[in-house]
Amino acid sequence: MKDHKKTRLVEVRTKILKENDVVARALRQRFEDEGVYVVSLVSSPGAGKTMFLEQTLMRLRDQYRVAALVGDLATENDAQRLARTEVPIRQICTGTVCHLEAEMVRSALGEWATQELDFLFLENVGNLVCPASYDLGEALRLVLCSVTEGEDKPLKYPTIFNTADIAVITKMDLADVVEFDRAVAHHSVQSVRPGMPVLEVSAKTGTGMDAWIAALSSRRGTPRACGVVKS
Amino acid sequence: MKDHKKTRLVEVRTKILKENDVVARALRQRFEDEGVYVVSLVSSPGAGKTMFLEQTLMRLRDQYRVAALVGDLATENDAQRLARTEVPIRQICTGTVCHLEAEMVRSALGEWATQELDFLFLENVGNLVCPASYDLGEALRLVLCSVTEGEDKPLKYPTIFNTADIAVITKMDLADVVEFDRAVAHHSVQSVRPGMPVLEVSAKTGTGMDAWIAALSSRRGTPRACGVVKS
Numbered sequence: 412m413k414d415h416k417k418t419r420l421v422e423v424r425t426k427i428l429k430e431n432d433v434v435a436r437a438l439r440q441r442f443e444d445e446g447v448y449v450v451s452l453v454s455s456p457g458a459g460k461t462m463f464l465e466q467t468l469m470r471l472r473d474q475y476r477v478a479a480l481v482g483d484l485a486t487e488n489d490a491q492r493l494a495r496t497e498v499p500i501r502q503i504c505t506g507t508v509c510h511l512e513a514e515m516v517r518s519a520l521g522e523w524a525t526q527e528l529d530f531l532f533l534e535n536v537g538n539l540v541c542p543a544s545y546d547l548g549e550a551l552r553l554v555l556c557s558v559t560e561g562e563d564k565p566l567k568y569p570t571i572f573n574t575a576d577i578a579v580i581t582k583m584d585l586a587d588v589v590e591f592d593r594a595v596a597h598h599s600v601q602s603v604r605p606g607m608p609v610l611e612v613s614a615k616t617g618t619g620m621d622a623w624i625a626a627l628s629s630r631r632g633t634p635r636a637c638g639v640v641k642s
Numbered sequence: 643m644k645d646h647k648k649t650r651l652v653e654v655r656t657k658i659l660k661e662n663d664v665v666a667r668a669l670r671q672r673f674e675d676e677g678v679y680v681v682s683l684v685s686s687p688g689a690g691k692t693m694f695l696e697q698t699l700m701r702l703r704d705q706y707r708v709a710a711l712v713g714d715l716a717t718e719n720d721a722q723r724l725a726r727t728e729v730p731i732r733q734i735c736t737g738t739v740c741h742l743e744a745e746m747v748r749s750a751l752g753e754w755a756t757q758e759l760d761f762l763f764l765e766n767v768g769n770l771v772c773p774a775s776y777d778l779g780e781a782l783r784l785v786l787c788s789v790t791e792g793e794d795k796p797l798k799y800p801t802i803f804n805t806a807d808i809a810v811i812t813k814m815d816l817a818d819v820v821e822f823d824r825a826v827a828h829h830s831v832q833s834v835r836p837g838m839p840v841l842e843v844s845a846k847t848g849t850g851m852d853a854w855i856a857a858l859s860s861r862r863g864t865p866r867a868c869g870v871v872k873s
Contacts, residue, residue, distance in 0.1 A: 455686040456770050456799060457791025484771065486797045507801060509740070509771035537798070538771055539687050540715065540740035559790040559813065560688020566717045567768070568687060570738060582790065588819050 434513035438548025445526035454555035456537030459581040468496040475529035510541040558591035584613040665744035669779025676757035685786035687768030690812040697845040699727040706760035741772040789822035815844040
């Protein structure tokens with residue numbers, strides 16, 4: 412590729428990214444004003460985001476007002492699956508776009524009364540690369556990796572770890588079967604992002620889920636509503 | 643985003659993709675002229691591409707002249723791991739680019755005497771979305787999914803399945819543990835790509851590897867060299 416074409420692509424990308432930042436900043440301000448704590452989830456396809464989110468919603472829904480917005484290239488499978496939690500769910504189909512952008516979130520929220528929520532979850536498209544470049548206005552970003560993916564993902568996909576706040580190692584119930592080496596995995600995370608909190612969970616067996624919910628609740632603070640408000 | 647900006651981005655993307663096609667076409671012609679059969683591998687991060695490739699190289703290397711070019715955002719872990727096979731390996735570090743492009747392949751090949759090879763493997767960056775748009779001049783594209791990713795990946799990432807020739811279900815040794823439903827998985831593949839060949843393998847236990855090598859060898863035809871030529 413010739414240099415001037417490269418330059419032009421970079422210029423256009425930079426403009427798009429800047430526009431995304433403007434929308435993301437506005438979203439973040441809106442969420443703060445409304446008192447809704449927004450958590451996004453990024454991971455490879457199949458790392459268990461939806462299962463983890465489903466179990467998180469189940470554990471939160473009696474005490475908090477929760478909702479989720481889920482992104483996929485195609486299908487509404489995730490939204491249908493999450494609908495079993497009986498919390499409000501919306502799906503964003505991105506078509507061929509490999510990540511969520513702030514504008515997609517803003518537009519999908521539409522008339523949703525997010526000011527009535529305590530937590531809003533944003534499940535990104537399964538992709539460990541491109542979502543790194545797009546701020547969604549979230550307060551907390553989780554990057555999930557399953558034990559079946561091996562221990563070196565942070566080293567191979569450092570950018571996404573650098574944009575996330577917490578690393579979640581999923582499918583811990585399979586750790587022995589796949590001979591997952593915890594020490595190596597933790598070392599990988601710390602070497603790309605020193606001090607990053609790491610949680611180990613199995614949404615299937617429940618391992619680590621209480622610790623995650625406790626960590627999340629403490630970040631959110633106490634619920635605004637005194638009573639139990641079911642969605 | 644305003645419409646005229648969208649249009650401009652699409653224009654630039656189209657130009658880049660067209661440039662990629664020009665390079666890919668030239669590569670394909672070169673590989674055909676040289677008689678080297680080029681196979682690319684795409685999958686999510688952690689689906690087992692490197693392990694599958696390692697076991698493939700081990701099985702081919704005594705009978706064929708083989709080499710591999712592996713793409714990653716960062717680290718040379720895969721190249722180091724594959725070096726154990728004692729076949730020639732080169733690594734492409736893409737930085738923040740989420741896929742391989744034909745120009746990266748052309749440039750990484752450099753002075754490599756590919757005309758002396760029977761097989762060249764290209765391992766893409768772990769990403770089920772973006773590599774779909776970039777032809778690399780390969781003769782055969784495999785899309786790999788592990789049993790741990792669930793059965794619905796073809797439905798959720800249809801484009802990549804539509805650009806690939808064979809679907810490979812990896813980590814079959816974990817199928818029972820994760821309660822993998824073969825019928826559902828095969829149905830998912832066939833519903834996005836009717837007639838697509840599907841292989842089930844475990845590079846760890848060797849299950850399905852002989853069938854894969856046989857399929858590959860028959861696509862390649864007989865080796866050009868009469869004797870055994872080790873790389």
